[in-house]
Amino acid sequence: MPKQVVPESQRRRRRPTKQGALLSEELIVRTALRMLREHGGSGLTARRLGLALGCDPSALYRYFRGMDALTLAIGDELIGRALAGWRAGGRWRDDLRALGLRIHRSYLDHPQAAALTASRVTGRDREIAADETILGILRTAGFPDPVAVRVYHAFIDQALAFAALDAASLALPAEARTADERMWESTYARLPADTHPHIAATADLLAARMTDSAYPVALDMLLDSAERQLGESI
Incomplete structure (x- = not known):
C-alpha cells in the first residue's frame, strides 16, 4: 500500500539535513536529477537519494508516495524548465x-x-x-x-x-x-x-x-x- 503523503503545510522539515539544507520537494527533484545524470536510472533509489540529501530515506515519503511519484515530478520539472521564461x-x-x-x-x-x-x-x-x-x-x-x-x-x-x-x-x-x-x-x-x-x-x-x-x-x-x-x- 502506498504511503500517505503529508500535506504541504505539515511536511516541512524543521531541521536542516546533514548537508545543512531544508528538505523540500524542489530540493529532492533537483538532487534526483543530479543523481540520474551521474548514475543513470538504475542508480536512483530511495536509499541513495536519502544519502545524497543527508536524510533518512523514509523522509522522502513525506513528499512523494513512492519513487514512481518522484519520477512523475521529475518529468514535470523538465516541462517546467522548457516553459520557464517563454512568452508567446x-x-x-x-x-x-x-x-x-x-x-x-x-x-x-x-x-x-x-x-x-x-x-x-x-x-x-x-x-x-x-x-x-x-x-x-x-x-x-x-x-x-x-x-x-x-x-x-x-x-x-x-x-x-x-x-x-x-x-x-x-x-x-x-x-x-x-x-x-x-x-x-x-x-x-x-x-x-x-x-x-x-x-x-x-x-x-x-x-x-x-x-x-x-x-x-x-x-x-x-x-x-x-x-x-x-x-x-x-
Whole structure:
C-alpha cells in the first residue's frame, strides 16, 4: 500500500539535513536529477537519494508516495524548465516551433531523466500548464477543436518521442555513441552501388545529416501539415 503523503503545510522539515539544507520537494527533484545524470536510472533509489540529501530515506515519503511519484515530478520539472521564461509572440506557427524546440532541449539537457519520463503523463501543474498553452495557441489561431486536438496530440508526442530517442543516444557511453556515428562513414559510405544503388548515391548526404537530430525537420513538416489543415478549415 502506498504511503500517505503529508500535506504541504505539515511536511516541512524543521531541521536542516546533514548537508545543512531544508528538505523540500524542489530540493529532492533537483538532487534526483543530479543523481540520474551521474548514475543513470538504475542508480536512483530511495536509499541513495536519502544519502545524497543527508536524510533518512523514509523522509522522502513525506513528499512523494513512492519513487514512481518522484519520477512523475521529475518529468514535470523538465516541462517546467522548457516553459520557464517563454512568452508567446502571437504567431501560432512561430510560437509552437519555439515551444517544441524548448521542450526537446529541456529533455536533452537531462538525457537519463528523459529516458525515464518522456513516455509518462504526470498530471502535474507544469505539464497541465504546457497542455493548456499549446491548445490555447491552436484554438486562438482558429483551428477547430477536433483539428486542434489532433495537431496538439501529434505535436506533443513528436516532441517527447524525439526527446526520448535523442536522449537515449546521448545517454550511451561516449565510445558507443562515437561508433554509431562513424557507422555512416565506415559502413554505409562503402556499400557498392551495384548492390545498394540508393544508399551509394546519397552516402555523403547521409553521413552529413544522420548524426544530427531530425526533430527540427520533423517539427517543420508537422507545422506545414497543420498550416494546410488550418487553411482548409477557414
